[in-house]
Amino acid sequence: MLRHAEPVMGTVVSFAVRDAPAAALRPAIAELHRLDALFSTYRPDSQLSRLARGELTVERCDPLVGEALAHCASVATETDGWFTARPAGRLDPSGWVKGWAVERASELLLAAGYPHHTVTGGGDVQARGQAAPGQPWRVGVADPARADALVAVLAGGGDFAVATSGNAERGAHIVDPRSGQPVHGALSVTVVGEGLARTDAYATAAYAMGAQRALDWLAGTAGYEALVVLPDGRRLGTPGLARHLAAP
Numbered sequence: 001m002l003r004h005a006e007p008v009m010g011t012v013v014s015f016a017v018r019d020a021p022a023a024a025l026r027p028a029i030a031e032l033h034r035l036d037a038l039f040s041t042y043r044p045d046s047q048l049s050r051l052a053r054g055e056l057t058v059e060r061c062d063p064l065v066g067e068a069l070a071h072c073a074s075v076a077t078e079t080d081g082w083f084t085a086r087p088a089g090r091l092d093p094s095g096w097v098k099g100w101a102v103e104r105a106s107e108l109l110l111a112a113g114y115p116h117h118t119v120t121g122g123g124d125v126q127a128r129g130q131a132a133p134g135q136p137w138r139v140g141v142a143d144p145a146r147a148d149a150l151v152a153v154l155a156g157g158g159d160f161a162v163a164t165s166g167n168a169e170r171g172a173h174i175v176d177p178r179s180g181q182p183v184h185g186a187l188s189v190t191v192v193g194e195g196l197a198r199t200d201a202y203a204t205a206a207y208a209m210g211a212q213r214a215l216d217w218l219a220g221t222a223g224y225e226a227l228v229v230l231p232d233g234r235r236l237g238t239p240g241l242a243r244h245l246a247a248p
Contacts (some may be wrong), residue, residue, distance in 0.1 A: 008032045009098060010042065011122040017109060018116035018129070027112065028105035028119070035101045038062055041092050052091040072096045075201045079217075083205035084177040099163060099200030102126050106196075124163040124203075126196040127156065138246055144187035144229055151229055154192055155246040163200035164190040165207035166229075174207050186211045190227040191218065192244050199224070211236065 002017040006029050013032055015025055038061075040046040047065055050056045058066045072085035072093045085093040102121040106128060109117050116129030118137055127137040136155040139162045143149040154162055165174060166188030189207045193199035202224060206214035211228045218226040218238050225241040 004029075006032060009036045009040070009101060009121070011098070013102060013105070013119065013121040015105075015109075015120075016118045017114050018132070020109075020114045020117075024109065024112060024114055028108045031108055032101055032105055035064070035097065035104070038064060039068065039093065039097045041094060048091065048093070068093050068097055068100065071100070071197070072201075075198065075205070079202070079205035079209075081177055082208045083201050087175040087177065095204040096197060096201050098122060099124060099161075100197035103161070103196040124161070124196060124200050126161045128159045130158075136246075141190050141227060142188075145233070150248065151188075151235060152190075152227055153246045153248050154190075154244045156192070156244060159194055160244070161193050161196035161199040162190060163193075163196060163203040164188050165200075165203040174204060176208055186214075187229045187231055189214055189229075191224055192226070192241070193224045 002015065002020045002022060004015045004025055006013045009032065017024060038046060039048045041048060043049060047056060047061045051058065051061055051065065058069065069085060075083045075096065083095060085091065098121055102119045102124065103126050106117065106119045106126040110128060118125055118127045123142065125139045127139065131137045136157065139154045140150045141152045141154060141164060143151045144166050186207065189203055191199050191203040191206060193202065206218060206226060209217065211230060215226060215228060215236060215238055218224050225238045225244060227241055228236045230236065
């Protein structure tokens with residue numbers, strides 16, 4: 001198993017790839033750094049920072065910038081505004097871009113002939129194929145109340161993505177787009193879907209919604225399931241979550 005950890009986008013993106021030489025990772029790593037240069041909210045020279053300051057228009061940016069903002073607008077519509085590319089009024093599409101970057105890196109590995117791999121960024125995972133012949137990838141969901149503990153282990157029959165939103169590691173950083181205030185409620189919301197970009201964006205929106213609204217919404221959203229951890233320790237899931245649960 002080829003393993004590599006790449007510091008990029010303010011986090012570490014980790015790769016696990018079956019039957020691959022180290023050189024197989026070069027295009028995927030290059031893509032992550034290219035997206036970081038375009039979308040970083042911390043680099044004043046990124047196209048996103050320049051766009052936010054009014055120094056560029058979307059039309060003068062790399063086409064990927066406009067594509068990302070269009071995806072954000074689509075998810076905002078799908079989530080009835082609970083997802084936004086302008087949290088607290090500031091242009092920041094990171095809720096889409098980070099998952100999208102990981103998914104794009106995975107797609108490059110797939111196109112290069114490496115169908116069995118995981119790419120993990122900030123704890124969110126894009127899994128493809130199998131960990132070993134006949135064995136699915138297993139993804140642990142961290143317990144937001146206890147360090148080094150898991151609340152669940154998830155697996156899929158093939159390609160799947162897992163994303164978790166919450167305040168356990170970074171504090172109250174997710175903003176209610178309707179009130180502009182930090183969200184307090186569930187300890188974490190984990191969403192399982194096929195592609196990490198939308199799965200991650202949905203997890204952010206679901207956390208902002210609150211536990212019951214999120215579960216009701218995701219239960220009616222085809223291809224997505226959720227696990228919610230509440231402050232009192234209860235764990236709630238959508239009806240189809242059980243098919244992703246694996247033995248610890």
